[in-house]
Amino acid sequence: MAYRLRVACVQLNAVNEKDDNIALAERLVAHAAETGAELVVLPEKWTGIGPPDVIRSVAESIDDGEATLAMRDWAKTHGITLHGGSIVERRDGRDKLSNTTVVISPEGEIVATYRKIHLFDVQVGGHVYRESETEEPGDRLVLTEVEDWKVGLTICYDLRFPELYRLLALEGCEALAVPAAFTLFTGKDHWEPLLRARAIENQCFVVAANQWGSYADGKAAYGRSMIIDPWGIVLAQAPDEDGVVTAELDRSRLEDVRRRVPSLANRQPAAYQWPAGV
Numbered sequence: 001m002a003y004r005l006r007v008a009c010v011q012l013n014a015v016n017e018k019d020d021n022i023a024l025a026e027r028l029v030a031h032a033a034e035t036g037a038e039l040v041v042l043p044e045k046w047t048g049i050g051p052p053d054v055i056r057s058v059a060e061s062i063d064d065g066e067a068t069l070a071m072r073d074w075a076k077t078h079g080i081t082l083h084g085g086s087i088v089e090r091r092d093g094r095d096k097l098s099n100t101t102v103v104i105s106p107e108g109e110i111v112a113t114y115r116k117i118h119l120f121d122v123q124v125g126g127h128v129y130r131e132s133e134t135e136e137p138g139d140r141l142v143l144t145e146v147e148d149w150k151v152g153l154t155i156c157y158d159l160r161f162p163e164l165y166r167l168l169a170l171e172g173c174e175a176l177a178v179p180a181a182f183t184l185f186t187g188k189d190h191w192e193p194l195l196r197a198r199a200i201e202n203q204c205f206v207v208a209a210n211q212w213g214s215y216a217d218g219k220a221a222y223g224r225s226m227i228i229d230p231w232g233i234v235l236a237q238a239p240d241e242d243g244v245v246t247a248e249l250d251r252s253r254l255e256d257v258r259r260r261v262p263s264l265a266n267r268q269p270a271a272y273q274w275p276a277g278v
Contacts, residue, residue, distance in 0.1 A: 003252060009043075009238065010028045011238045014043075014046050018057070028243070028244055029080075032246065044086045079106045082103070083104075083151075084103065088100075089115070100114070103144050112144035119135060129183075149174050149249070154177065178206060178209075179209050180221075199229065204230055212240055230257040
């Protein structure tokens, strides 16, 4: 069993054409691999982000789409597990798109697929966000294994739904991946507290790759990609620029935290009931 796992978050600002974003991601993934990372995580919608016309223009099939084929090649070339952040997925027979994560093995094969469950339909900072205009929600939790580590898959707005993370932890998660394009307005107050809370309450590592910078209609992403340990300590944080941050996850640290404060073991499921009608 691998007790240590070196991980990297890729941070970028997807304001260019899809091909340019793919070229930038390729360079950053290569840099992450050079640091010795075994798991590299891209941010949410790294091929392009913006209004509905932009979202539709970058959509692709995960079977043979340009970005997916590129990611499979990068994973194989560098011998890494590549968490594809998320891309906009087009599926046959469906009117709406999906916000989709693919995890790719060092052999270049897709080993897990997760579709974002919680769609970002909010009004904050003077801006309206309506992901449901173009996208449909996913409907299942997904875990995968990376070098014997169980990793739970989530995307951005999912972060505000702690029940999702608790269920992943109860399924055995040791690390939680959170690719995001978390807004600047909410991020300055909520990004770090929410990430640290998910790490602390579930006693898991959190690996959160965020977009940064302005992208469309005055909107902006917060950046500050982070890697956090099960005690809530920030192991690495990105500055406000394109780049890579890395850290080493140590399973003995996780085991120590869970032994000293056994909150997962001390749960009382029989006492928990959802309110009627929920």
